Amino acid sequence: MARHVVVGDLRVQRIDRKDGRRSWTIVWPEGSLHTEADRFLREHEGSGTQKTYAYYLVDHLRWLERECLTFGTVQLRDLERYMGIVGAEIRMPLGEPWRVGKRPYGRSALSTAAACLKGFTCTKPLSASTASSARSSTSPGCRHGWTVVGRSSVTRSRRCPRTRWRAEGAARRHPKMLPDGAREKLLQTVNAARDRLVVDWLADGGLRIGELCGLHLVDLHLRENSACGECRTPHLHVCHRPGNPNRAEAKTKHPWQLERGTVTGGLIKRVSPAMVHSYFEYITTEYPRGTRHGMLLVQLHGADAGQPWAPVGARRMLGRAGKRAGLGLVKPHAFRHTFTSAVLDAADGNTLIARDAGGWASAAMVDDVYGHVDIHDPVFDAALRTVWGEGR
Numbered sequence: 001m002a003r004h005v006v007v008g009d010l011r012v013q014r015i016d017r018k019d020g021r022r023s024w025t026i027v028w029p030e031g032s033l034h035t036e037a038d039r040f041l042r043e044h045e046g047s048g049t050q051k052t053y054a055y056y057l058v059d060h061l062r063w064l065e066r067e068c069l070t071f072g073t074v075q076l077r078d079l080e081r082y083m084g085i086v087g088a089e090i091r092m093p094l095g096e097p098w099r100v101g102k103r104p105y106g107r108s109a110l111s112t113a114a115a116c117l118k119g120f121t122c123t124k125p126l127s128a129s130t131a132s133s134a135r136s137s138t139s140p141g142c143r144h145g146w147t148v149v150g151r152s153s154v155t156r157s158r159r160c161p162r163t164r165w166r167a168e169g170a171a172r173r174h175p176k177m178l179p180d181g182a183r184e185k186l187l188q189t190v191n192a193a194r195d196r197l198v199v200d201w202l203a204d205g206g207l208r209i210g211e212l213c214g215l216h217l218v219d220l221h222l223r224e225n226s227a228c229g230e231c232r233t234p235h236l237h238v239c240h241r242p243g244n245p246n247r248a249e250a251k252t253k254h255p256w257q258l259e260r261g262t263v264t265g266g267l268i269k270r271v272s273p274a275m276v277h278s279y280f281e282y283i284t285t286e287y288p289r290g291t292r293h294g295m296l297l298v299q300l301h302g303a304d305a306g307q308p309w310a311p312v313g314a315r316r317m318l319g320r321a322g323k324r325a326g327l328g329l330v331k332p333h334a335f336r337h338t339f340t341s342a343v344l345d346a347a348d349g350n351t352l353i354a355r356d357a358g359g360w361a362s363a364a365m366v367d368d369v370y371g372h373v374d375i376h377d378p379v380f381d382a383a384l385r386t387v388w389g390e391g392r
């Protein structure tokens, strides 16, 4: 699911539990759990091995992503190739370099990595071809037939693998990120207040395009202390409505209701001052009077002027503006990746904060185990304000 959408920097996440224990797992850039990795790492709950394995595993998973290998298709020879590329003696072509500039693993690191990958690969459901390939390569000592232990004459690096991997993650750029300065360039390029709203709301809100185009005016609580009582600061409620005339539909289906004109529930997202500003600019200059549909984004021109604006229209507008601004093809989802990444940086890698800042509907994140951030938590608040560029 998420793995088809999100490419790149998987990371190790520490989880501090209420009883003081710590756990380690692996998450996708936007904060949702890597299900298979989490399942495997849970087997090592409460031991020092869990953290060690998490760091070995995340490198392997990043490599799988780079090689475009999925769990269903990974073969024993892929694992051998990986072990070869991190330092084991494997006689086969290894492909593109990996961990460039890093020393190969030493003997001890190789055997730890091999044990980790063996355990991990055996816990995931193997495809028939992988399973038979594994059996045919059986060697003594592994009941599953996976043996990917190598030898290396190179001495072990004394630098902490965690530090190295972090540095590597920071150096690589997410392929789906917006280019630097994209927001400013787009704001200068687009002509309509509506289109400036789209840029600001995607950039600061971390909204999906379907969520943005699906918003109704009643979903917006842009003043302090709104009647819903669910959030003190300006915010909006993403409400799943299957019957929107523009076919825009929120992906998340959190329960919501409209009572005496006030929306409660849905997915609550905080709104930045820039979002409030562009909203009022649009509403006071371009929003048609007397519309009945009550939706936020409308078509501005043509026979359907005043009618709800479909997500495809917003996509095209961004695509055209991106080209005019010399940014190449700008896709709405790139704003979301950029937003999440910025929150992660600002919140010092706290994925709970990043997830809640974007309102992720991550089914993989088990809510009752991991909980939610209080949306007025000072760290959460500071992270959002940093991302919004306040105090700059």
Ligand SMILES: [Zn+2]
Binding pocket: 221, 226, 228, 229, 230, 231, 235, 236, 237, 263, 264
């Ligand atoms: Zn509200």
